[in-house]
Amino acid sequence: MAGSVISLIPTLVLFALAQRYFVQGVVLSGTKGKGAAMDTITFFDANCQVGRYNYRIEGGPYSRADLSVDGQAQEIARRLVFHAMAKEYSPAVGNQRLLDELAGHDGLVPCWVVSSWTSGETPPPAEMIASLRERDIRAVRFFREFYNVPMAEWSMGALWSELEVHRVPLFLDLGLRWATMDDFNSDEVYDLCHAHPILPVILVKHRIRYNRRIYQLLEACPNLRLELSGYWHFRAVEEICTRFGADRLLFGTNWPYMDSSFARAMVMYAEVTDSMKAAVAGGNLARLLEGVRW
Amino acid sequence: MVSSTDFVQVVRQGLPLSGELVIDAHAHLGLMRDYHVPHPEARDLVAYMDRYGLGQACIFAFAGVSSDFVYGNDLVAAAVRAFPARFIGYTTLNANYPEDLIPELERGERLGLRGIKLITAYQGLSEETERFFPVYEWANARRKIILSHQWGSPDFLGRTAARQPGICFVIGHLNPAYAEVVRKYDNVFTTTTFVPWPGAIAQAVQWFGASKILFGSDFPDLDTSLNIGPLLTARISDGDKRLILGQNMAQILGTYR
Numbered sequence: 001m002a003g004s005v006i007s008l009i010p011t012l013v014l015f016a017l018a019q020r021y022f023v024q025g026v027v028l029s030g031t032k033g034k035g036a037a038m039d040t041i042t043f044f045d046a047n048c049q050v051g052r053y054n055y056r057i058e059g060g061p062y063s064r065a066d067l068s069v070d071g072q073a074q075e076i077a078r079r080l081v082f083h084a085m086a087k088e089y090s091p092a093v094g095n096q097r098l099l100d101e102l103a104g105h106d107g108l109v110p111c112w113v114v115s116s117w118t119s120g121e122t123p124p125p126a127e128m129i130a131s132l133r134e135r136d137i138r139a140v141r142f143f144r145e146f147y148n149v150p151m152a153e154w155s156m157g158a159l160w161s162e163l164e165v166h167r168v169p170l171f172l173d174l175g176l177r178w179a180t181m182d183d184f185n186s187d188e189v190y191d192l193c194h195a196h197p198i199l200p201v202i203l204v205k206h207r208i209r210y211n212r213r214i215y216q217l218l219e220a221c222p223n224l225r226l227e228l229s230g231y232w233h234f235r236a237v238e239e240i241c242t243r244f245g246a247d248r249l250l251f252g253t254n255w256p257y258m259d260s261s262f263a264r265a266m267v268m269y270a271e272v273t274d275s276m277k278a279a280v281a282g283g284n285l286a287r288l289l290e291g292v293r294w
Numbered sequence: 295m296v297s298s299t300d301f302v303q304v305v306r307q308g309l310p311l312s313g314e315l316v317i318d319a320h321a322h323l324g325l326m327r328d329y330h331v332p333h334p335e336a337r338d339l340v341a342y343m344d345r346y347g348l349g350q351a352c353i354f355a356f357a358g359v360s361s362d363f364v365y366g367n368d369l370v371a372a373a374v375r376a377f378p379a380r381f382i383g384y385t386t387l388n389a390n391y392p393e394d395l396i397p398e399l400e401r402g403e404r405l406g407l408r409g410i411k412l413i414t415a416y417q418g419l420s421e422e423t424e425r426f427f428p429v430y431e432w433a434n435a436r437r438k439i440i441l442s443h444q445w446g447s448p449d450f451l452g453r454t455a456a457r458q459p460g461i462c463f464v465i466g467h468l469n470p471a472y473a474e475v476v477r478k479y480d481n482v483f484t485t486t487t488f489v490p491w492p493g494a495i496a497q498a499v500q501w502f503g504a505s506k507i508l509f510g511s512d513f514p515d516l517d518t519s520l521n522i523g524p525l526l527t528a529r530i531s532d533g534d535k536r537l538i539l540g541q542n543m544a545q546i547l548g549t550y551r
Contacts, residue, residue, distance in 0.1 A: 232520055266519040
């Protein structure tokens with residue numbers, strides 16, 4: 001039972017704070033997989049951040065260089081990355097820093113953070129789309145709690161509409177930080193998906209324990225996908241793939257909060273077809289990004 | 295035996311561990327109120343264990359966590375009867391039924407259940423509840439393994455371990471607060487369960503010592519990949535990985551009844 005381990009979080013954080021020496025990449029050599037399956041499964045991480053973050057695990061990774069080391073160690077070919085400052089400080093500042101950080105690193109794909117434009121801190125929807133198009137940024141992320149901005153139509157609907165027109169995937173991050181579990185409003189997710197039925201929406205959560213409502217949401221919202229790193233359930237990959245289709249699940253690591261190896265192992269150990277593994281591992285995300293219409 | 299690089303390749307490719315002693319010290323059985331458990335039957339769990347190369351698993355019933363522990367213990371006993379080479383059954387207790395504790399332990403023993411599982415956090419009681427003191431006396435006299443979700447304060451665990459040297463105390467979820475106690479007492483161990491942050495396994499080895507850590511995956515609550523991935527790719531020696539994967543638990547099973 002890992003549920004009430006949430007109550008252990010303070011001690012676990014203390015544990016994590018003592019990390020100093022052990023966060024190093026596992027340097028692999030010659031780990032190309034056996035047979036055709038490994039040759040065709042390419043991992044494309046849908047959920048990782050770069051940059052200094054507030055509740056850093058002491059000694060833990062955070063930088064672009066750390067991210068590259070982890071990607072090599074875990075054989076993750078591409079990563080969709082947002083900047084920690086865009087989550088914790090300012091979307092505008094963080095989004096610009098992201099571009100600076102990722103410049104010249106082909107395997108790292110930028111994801112901008114969006115928020116309310118009413119304050120003038122981020123551009124209004126049409127201008128935001130123009131900025132995305134100008135830089136060919138093909139995914140955005142919305143932090144429901146960090147900026148305390150409602151995601152309902154009256155609040156963010158104009159931006160959701162613009163994203164929908166251009167099929168820009170929206171990563172919906174509904175947690176505060178890594179310790180939170182399950183605390184999101186299913187009705188909000190449902191309403192957004194139904195108000196914008198051709199907008200690709202990807203649900204991101206540090207941990208989802210109550211999986212029955214995820215089943216309900218995936219059934220009720222055909223445009224909703226789930227990012228894997230927060231879905232720690234037994235047989236998670238095969239359950240989502242067989243119940244709802246492999247196109248509904250995206251591999252992600254939640255790096256640097258989480259060890260990238262576990263989500264990768266979830267895909268590789270799943271009893272699904274190799275084509276399903278390939279879709280979850282990276283094919284789905286690649287297709288979503290290719291589907292953006294400028 | 296495989297080399298260190300092979301451990302990494304095994305998990306990279308999603309292959310079962312072959313030729314390795316692997317005992318999962320923390321696993322469950324049955325249905326769960328909080329979430330849907332797919333394919334929960336014992337035979338399904340055995341097939342799932344084969345996927346990873348888990349030779350044996352210590353199992354306790356979800357029903358004992360948040361519902362009827364007697365019903366749950368019957369489920370575990372049936373699974374052990376069906377797959378005696380794969381499952382090591384534990385009797386789960388609920389201290390809200392103090393009059394049933396010793397009778398249920400004795401019934402569990404007759405049913406072939408070897409260990410004891412405690413999880414008061416789900417039952418509204420303190421992990422230090424005095425209601426379990428008779429259980430400790432019973433278990434100490436019979437050299438039993440007791441796995442508790444957590445063990446209250448480190449001081450409580452240390453005092454209890456010193457007073458009951460015939461018990462093997464297992465911490466169900468890795469918690470650094472117990473590191474000193476684990477190192478101090480030969481009869482206290484921790485599982486790996488729930489350590490998915492970067493570098494955590496190597497850090498745990500430093501804190502607890504590889505000889506005091508038991509692989510625990512918490513299936514079918516969690517997917518076993520959460521624990522097997524970080525363990526097999528951890529920057530620790532192959533020898534330490536083998537201790538954690540199963541050698542430590544085998545030693546315990548050989549020492550305790």
